[in-house]
Amino acid sequence: MQVTSAPPVIELTGAAFGYGDRTVVRDLDLTVHRGEVVAVLGPNGAGKSTLVKGLLGLAEQHAGSARVLGHEVGSAEARAGIGYVPQRHTLASAVRATAAEIVTMGRTVRTPWWAPWRIRSAPDRALVQESLAVVGLGDLSSHDVATLSGGQQRRVLIARALASRPDVFLMDEPTAGVDRGHQQVLVAVMRRLVERGATLVIVTHELDALADIVTRAVVVRAGGISHDGPPDHLAPDDDAHAHHDDEEDPPPSSVPTTILTTKGGPR
Numbered sequence: 001m002q003v004t005s006a007p008p009v010i011e012l013t014g015a016a017f018g019y020g021d022r023t024v025v026r027d028l029d030l031t032v033h034r035g036e037v038v039a040v041l042g043p044n045g046a047g048k049s050t051l052v053k054g055l056l057g058l059a060e061q062h063a064g065s066a067r068v069l070g071h072e073v074g075s076a077e078a079r080a081g082i083g084y085v086p087q088r089h090t091l092a093s094a095v096r097a098t099a100a101e102i103v104t105m106g107r108t109v110r111t112p113w114w115a116p117w118r119i120r121s122a123p124d125r126a127l128v129q130e131s132l133a134v135v136g137l138g139d140l141s142s143h144d145v146a147t148l149s150g151g152q153q154r155r156v157l158i159a160r161a162l163a164s165r166p167d168v169f170l171m172d173e174p175t176a177g178v179d180r181g182h183q184q185v186l187v188a189v190m191r192r193l194v195e196r197g198a199t200l201v202i203v204t205h206e207l208d209a210l211a212d213i214v215t216r217a218v219v220v221r222a223g224g225i226s227h228d229g230p231p232d233h234l235a236p237d238d239d240a241h242a243h244h245d246d247e248e249d250p251p252p253s254s255v256p257t258t259i260l261t262t263k264g265g266p267r
C-alpha cells in the first residue's frame with residue numbers, strides 16, 4: 001500500500017504578491033499545516049490583505065512559489081478548498097439579495113457545473129440555513145442584506161464561507177464591527193471548525209478576541225514577515241494594537257484640540 005502524506009495547507013517559498021508593477025509583500029516563506037490557527041497581524045497598509053489575496057489568486061504573484069492545499073494559488077483546485085471572508089462588506093450597496101441567497105453562493109464552488117439543481121436541493125438548503133443559524137442569523141435568512149447592520153453583514157459573509165465547507169478559511173478581519181457577544185459565538189464556531197480538521201488564517205487587529213484559539217502569530221510589517229511564532233512571544237511593537245505602518249501610514253503626532261471639543265464651535 002502506498003502511503004502519501006498530505007501537502008501543507010499553505011506553502012510559500014520566496015513568494016511576492018502585488019498589483020500591476022507594484023510589489024506589496026515579498027520574500028514570504030510560510031508553511032501552514034492542517035489544524036493551525038494563524039493570526040496575521042501588523043499595521044495598516046503593511047500588506048496583510050494582499051498576502052491573503054495572493055493566496056486566493058486575487059493579487060498577482062510576482063515571485064517565488066505559492067501553493068494552497070498542494071495546488072498553485074489561483075487554480076480552481078486551490079480556490080475550491082478555500083472559504084474566504086473578505087475585509088470590506090460591500091453587500092448593502094452592491095447586491096440586492098437575501099442573507100440566504102448570499103450564503104447559497106458559498107455552495108456554488110462545491111457544485112459541479114453539470115448539476116446546478118443541487119444548489120436548490122434539500123441538503124444544500126439545510127446547510128445554508130444551518131450556516132446562518134450557527135452565526136446567530138437563523139431568523140434573518142429571508143431579510144434583504146441591505147437592511148442588515150454592518151456586523152450582521154459580516155456574519156452573513158462568515159456563514160457563506162461556512163456553507164462551502166472548505167478545508168482552509170482565509171478570514172480578513174472577521175470580528176471587526178461584531179459585538180462582543182457575537183465575537184464569542186464566532187470564536188466558538190472557529191474552535192469547532194478546527195476540531196473538525198479545518199485550518200484558519202485570520203487577519204486581525206483584535207488578537208485579544210481570538211486569543212483562546214490562535215496557535216501562531218505572523219506579523220507583516222513593511223511588506224514582509226517580521227515575526228512568525230507563538231502569539232505569546234510577540235514583541236510589544238508587533239502586537240495587535242500596533243495599528244500603523246510607520247513607513248507608509250504614520251499616525252498623526254497630534255490632533256487639533258478644536259476637534260476634540262464637544263461643545264460649541266462652528267456648525
Ligand SMILES: Nc1ncnc2c1ncn2[C@@H]1O[C@H](COP(=O)(O)OP(=O)(O)OP(=O)(O)O)[C@@H](O)[C@H]1O
Pocket residue numbers: 019024042043044045046047048049050051087248
Ligand atoms: N487593488 C489594489 N491595487 C493597488 N494597490 C493596492 C490594492 N489593494 C491594496 N493596495 C495597496 O497595498 C498596500 C497594502 O494594502 P493591504 O490592504 O494589503 O494592507 P493591510 O495590511 O491589509 O492594511 P489594513 O490593516 O489597513 O487592512 C497599500 O499600500 C494599498 O494601498
